[in-house]
Structures are given as C-alpha cells and as structure tokens.
Ligand code: FES
C-alpha cells in the first residue's frame with residue numbers, strides 16, 4: 001500500500017493543515033465548525049463565504065476540486081467523501097466504491113500524483129489539490145500506456161477493481177519507471193482483485209513500464 005493511501009485510511013491521520021479526520025467528524029457531529037478547524041479548511045481551498053450555518057447537524061460548503069486539469073465548483077456536506085462527490089455530484093463514475101472502508105483500493109485516484117483511497121478522503125480535504133481519476137488518463141482518444149497494457153494482457157475479469165488498479169499502476173510508474181517484479185507487487189499491494197487476476201495485472205504493469213521506457 002502506498003504511503004498516501006495509508007495516510008488517508010487512518011481515522012486519526014492528519015491532512016497537511018493538521019486537521020484529523022476524527023476531529024473534523026467530531027466537529028460535524030456537534031453541529032459546529034470550530035475556530036480551530038475553519039482556518040485549515042479555508043486554506044485548503046474551501047470558500048469561507050459559502051460555509052453555511054449547520055442545518056440539522058450537517059455543515060455544507062462550496063469547494064473547488066481540480067479534477068483531471070479542470071476546476072469544478074461543488075457544494076458538499078462536510079462529511080462527503082471524495083469518492084461519492086466524484087460519482088454523485090460530478091457524474092464521474094469511473095471511480096468505483098467497492099468496500100467503502102479503505103480496504104480494497106477500488107476507489108483509488110491520484111492526489112498530487114500519489115494514489116489515495118477516495119472513499120477515505122473527505123472532499124474538503126481534496127480541495128485545491130490535483131486529482132486524477134480514471135477518466136483523465138486517455139488523451140485525444142488514445143488509451144494511456146497502462147490502460148492499453150491492461151487490455152493487451154487481459155488484466156481484468158469482472159472489472160470492479162480495474163480503474164483502481166490502473167490508477168495505482170499509473171502512480172507507481174510515475175514514481176518508478178523501471179520497477180522490479182517485487183516493486184510492482186509491492187506498489188500494487190493496496191489494490192485487491194477479488195477475481196485474482198494478479199498475474200495478468202502484474203504483467204500489464206511490467207509491459208507498460210517497458211513501453212514507457214521506450
Ligand atoms: S472502496 Fe475505497 S478502499 Fe475499497
């Protein structure tokens with residue numbers, strides 16, 4: 001599992017501004033956004049002007065998400081995950097919600113180049129950061145090298161895990177263009193395939209790496 005995915009999975013982990021997920025949710029449960037949380041949220045790209053008074057214990061805010069190079073304004077509840085915001089508010093359903101609890105990697109996206117579990121990332125925490133989803137990989141109608149390798153190597157069966165696997169492989173190869181087999185296994189270890197297509201997946205990642213090196 002990548003470091004960033006470990007970081008987003010823990011309930012007590014912090015974002016770059018020192019807000020723990022636990023403290024954030026605790027604040028929501030109390031129906032308030034505390035003064036300790038507000039400055040961090042605002043500096044993460046949330047529009048202070050649009051933070052509304054809690055209604056029935058839920059706070060909403062309008063945030064800007066940078067998804068696949070495009071800025072998207074969206075109003076979300078403070079408890080909304082990035083995965084559900086992508087799927088339900090932005091209609092980007094390529095990101096799958098499978099376990100919805102940080103165990104399988106099916107919801108993986110890249111955040112500032114690192115694979116992250118979007119089901120364990122609050123949408124507000126992703127505001128102002130560079131998000132890449134499966135929809136952003138193909139360019140000008142051409143599959144990315146990793147996508148093409150997954151097709152060529154038959155690296156899927158039911159397909160539920162596939163977008164997360166491709167995102168994880170893309171993140172891996174952006175950091176390490178010539179991974180060994182064990183580095184591929186380790187880099188992909190945060191992504192479970194219930195169909196156990198692992199040998200095909202690893203072969204596809206190795207092929208994409210090879211072709212990427214030219
Ligand atoms: S759906 Fe997010 S880790 Fe499984």
Ligand code: FES
Pocket residue numbers: 155156157158159160161162192193194195196197
């Ligand atoms: S292809 Fe079915 S879960 Fe991976």
